[in-house]
Amino acid sequence: MVVAVVATISIVARLMLLSLSRILCCRHCVICKMETAVVRCAIELGIPDAIESHGSPMTLSELSSTLGCAPSPLYRIMRFLMHRGKFKGKLNSQEHSMAALILLESSPMLLTPWLSLSASVLDDDTSSFEVAHGEDIWSYSATNPAHDQFINEAVTTQGKAVLVPTMIHGCPEVFNGLSSLVNVGGDNGTTLKVLVKAFPWLRGINFDQSHVVSVAAVISGVENVGGDMFESVPMADAAFLKAVLENKGKVIIVDAVIEEAEIDKLTDVRLALDMAMMTHTSKGKERTLKEWGFVLGEAGYSRYTLKTIHAVQSVIEAFP
């Protein structure tokens, strides 16, 4: 994998000013804020200086050894910045309301970690969130109900209003033949509420941490079950959203798939989400199809299919 990069500090600085001027303007403000933070990260790491001192296009490994950081997070940073036009180079490797998401992303709890992005790139095991708050996002949410509520609203608003209906319309066949469905990390059950309404023969099991399901509403056709998905998951014909690998049935994953070769108009959002994953979690990331294939193969899934829908996310069906 080679990244050829050409850039100057003045170009980065000029583009930062452009980004800042757009911050208040539109639904892209979430992305603009990320862009500003990632550009800040690049400057803190010394990326423009390193490239300028080098004097000619640099490979990713040259850049990572010059900066003293791991190639993998650096690659993701560079991929995002190159896509946004901050650097020129070549990669050889491969609307709806955003109000709740903007509220979540612009809350002090989630803004502070962006300022530690470079620290988490230098230490790949610790998320920016942990650097800022001393614990991971899920432990933090467990003891901060207001923050937990922010996440619920951002996630369920998007899911209920946009993503799940798009999936129901785009590929209803993935629910054929199922009589039960467990939504792993299903939050307050809103996603399953929409699914069982569309497919009334489904018995829904909403599985999430105990403190989350204890305050979830009672929904007809949906049973709330509390627990830790890393220990066990209720049995059902299929698991929804999360690849919970102990489950022996089919797994339906609804998540972003980054396609580096084929750029479409939503690639921008997917790459920005990857930056959010890097900032808010220690191991979370948005994956390419090849990376999804690796994860599923390691978990013993012998085959999978990809269905694209009119959304940032795609649907992967994986079979044992």
Ligand SMILES: C[S@@+](CC[C@H](N)C(=O)[O-])C[C@H]1O[C@@H](n2cnc3c(N)ncnc32)[C@H](O)[C@@H]1O
């Ligand atoms: C981003 S939300 C996913 C949204 C949800 N899948 C939906 O259908 O809208 C992630 C969820 O994972 C849950 N979660 C995190 N760690 C968990 C664990 N160890 N066991 C079960 N659920 C967990 C969180 O409580 C949160 O509700």
